Amino acid sequence: MENFFDFPLTASKPMITANHQLRLQTRPKGLLAPGDLQLVESPVPELHDGQALAKVKYLSIDPTMRVWMAVDSYLPAVGIGEVMRAGGLAEIVESRHAQFKKGDKIVGLTGLQEYVVIESESKLPFQKVPSIPFVSDTLFLGVLGMTGITAYFGMTEIAKPKKGETLVVSAAAGATGSVAGQIGRIHGCRVVGIAGTDDKCAWLTDELGFDAAINYKHADWKEKLAAATPNGIDIDYENVGGEIMDAVLNRMNLHGRVALCGLISAYTNETPGPVNLGLIIVKRLKVEGFLVLDYASRFTEAAMELGKWKMMGKLKDRQTVVEGLEKAPDAINMLFTGGNTGKLIVKV
Ligand SMILES: NC(=O)c1ccc[n+]([C@@H]2O[C@H](COP(=O)([O-])OP(=O)(O)OC[C@H]3O[C@@H](n4cnc5c(N)ncnc54)[C@H](OP(=O)(O)O)[C@@H]3O)[C@@H](O)[C@H]2O)c1
Incomplete structure (x- = not known):
């Protein structure tokens, strides 16, 4: 019915009515199999006061999504039948929200879907992102987004690098x-970087300025790691775990530090290679795990610093972009088969 008396309405029908979503159907075993995430069409709910509707433009594809599909961790596991949790960048298309107006771009947990309703109160709120000439929106999911910010805090707060250290x-x-x-x-x-292809290693040394890069898929990679770290290793920025972490710990110097960021080799594989924890004692290592979410109140500080380095040309990046929401399950698998270089993004 029309609102003849111009009274504020409590809910309004959105102009967009259909929303495609990927919902968790079964908890994957190993890599995602067809049907673990199911593509469904759902109605877009009516907007109430305090809500906004945003169109998701880009999705951040992150290893932690595989963990969220399987078990409770630092966030509860995604429930069966729920929209798969994911970070994304979206643009407000309708708003009854005090903070956001039509056209604003935001980042946050959009989920694997085309449209997301933004609530006035949320434990993990959305943040507005600025429109900066010549700066691609996708940077706010990569270098200036969660992964860049993770590296920033992992390095500056946990690893605390000093000049001359390895x-x-x-x-x-x-x-x-x-x-x-x-x-x-x-x-x-x-x-020194460790990566899974010669092309990736060449990118690290030739473009990003790494002193050396080792392809862990070559049989002699441990000897190459030893040759590339003649003075031992002072800091391990650990993303993988298993055999790779074990080889790195073997070369650590006394009182070295391990910034434990992730253990991707364990996310799809129930038995990643063993890590000899005795090395932590023998070498008196300081091992510290961290979660980027713990630094939420300092995200702007990190993004400003990363942005400054990016503008000065001290920080280079690459993105691997997969097109289409329906391709998101394949994209998630790419993280575990090494299909991405730099930030992996799905363009919706
Ligand atoms: N603590 C936090 O708050 C936080 C936040 C974000 C991310 N993380 C962690 O950071 C790590 C990297 O995440 P990201 O988003 O930046 O992903 P990413 O590094 O862009 O993609 C994952 C890469 O890991 C490598 N990989 C996958 N399985 C492997 C295995 N079994 N052995 C060796 N390498 C393997 C693959 O490259 P190759 O070709 O080199 O094998 C793949 O491209 C993950 O462990 C993630 O959980 C932690």
């Missing part, structure tokens, strides 16, 4: 590792 980064050609290694360079470290 830093080794695993999954070094990925979104987080590539930034962590470059932050090590900015702080004057000798930086």
Whole structure:
């Protein structure tokens, strides 16, 4: 019915009515199989006062999504039948929200879907992103987004690099590792990356300025790691775990530090290679795990610093963009098969 008396309405019908979503159907075993995430069409709910509707433009594809599909961790597991949780960048298309107006761009947990309703109160709120000439929106999911910010806090608060130290980064050609290694360079470290293809290794040394890069798929990679770290290793920025972490710990110097960012080799594989924890005692290592979410109140500070380095040309990045919401399950698998270089994004 029309609102003849111009009274404020409590709910309004959105102009967009259909929303495609990927909902969790079954908890994956190993890599995602067809049907673990199911594409469904749902109605867009009516907007109430305090809500806004945003169109999702880009989705951030992150290893932690595989964990969210399987078990309770730092966030509860995604429930069966629920829209799959994911970070994304979206643009407000209708608003009855005090903070956001039509056209605003925001980042936050959009979920794997075309449209997201923004609530006035949320535990994990959305943040507005600025429109900066010549700066691509997707940077706010990568270098200036969660993965860049993870590398920033992992390096500055946990690893605390000092000039002349040797830093080794695993999954070094990925979104987080590539930034962590470059932050090590900015702080004057000798930086050695570990990655899964020769092309990725060439990108690390030729474009990002890593001192050396080791392809862990070559049989002699441990000897090459030893040759690339003649003075031992002072900092392990660990993204992988298993056999790679074990080899790095073997070369750590006394009182070295391990910034434990992630253990991707364990996310799809129930038995990743063993890590000899005795090395932590023998070498008196300081091992500290961290979560980027713990630094939420300082995200702007990190983004400003990363943005400054990016503008000065000290931070380079690459993105792997997969087109289409329906391709998101394949994209998630790419993280575990090494299909991405730099930040992996789905363009919706
Ligand atoms: N603590 C936090 O708050 C936080 C936040 C964000 C991310 N993380 C962690 O950071 C790590 C990287 O995440 P990201 O988003 O930046 O992903 P990413 O590094 O862009 O992509 C994952 C990469 O990991 C490598 N990989 C996958 N399985 C592997 C295995 N079994 N052995 C060796 N390498 C393997 C692959 O590259 P190759 O070709 O080199 O194998 C792949 O491209 C993950 O462990 C993630 O959980 C932690």
